[in-house]
Amino acid sequence: YYITNNLRQTMKRSLLKPVVKSVALNAVHTMQPKTFSSLPLEGVRVIDMTRVLAAPYATMNLSDLGAEVIKVERPGGGDETRKWGPPFISPTLSNYFACCNRSKKSIVVDYTTHHGQVIIKKLLAQSDV
Numbered sequence: 527y528y529i530t531n532n533l534r535q536t537m538k539r540s541l542l543k544p545v546v547k548s549v550a551l552n553a554v555h556t557m558q559p560k561t562f563s564s565l566p567l568e569g570v571r572v573i574d575m576t577r578v579l580a581a582p583y584a585t586m587n588l589s590d591l592g593a594e595v596i597k598v599e600r601p602g603g604g605d606e607t608r609k610w611g612p613p614f615i616s617p618t619l620s621n622y623f624a625c626c627n628r629s630k631k632s633i634v635v636d637y638t639t640h641h642g643q644v645i646i647k648k649l650l651a652q653s654d655v
Contacts, residue, residue: 565592572655573598573646574630575637577605582626588655595630596649604634 570593574585582597582605589595599605605627611620636642 568592570594570655571596571653573649573653575646578607582607585630586626586628589629593655596653597627597630597632598637598646598649599632599634601634601636 567588570588572585572588572593572595574582574595574597576582576585577599585595585597597605603609605623607623607626608619610622613621615621615624635645637646
């Protein structure tokens, strides 16, 4: 809070007791402190149609910076890294896959079909990257 001169003088006279109840609201100016609670990419939507190593890691970084990342996988197995291991979380999920795809939403779309292409086009129209 930034205190105006009149309020400062009033507080000095009252031995600096922080009683501000009787002071008019326009005598006190407030300034919102800078907060870093929001992440730099908050509000950005990314469609992740990548697989294997480098690109899922890159979109993981975008997700860590606040982007909403939607991972699109193909039907019948998805990303090959699901089976990279050991170590495994479950028989069909490797630790590597879980780490590189944390904080992402995931859908399965067969984009070789017309219906799948329509879904992808709608997603892309509503996305930033």
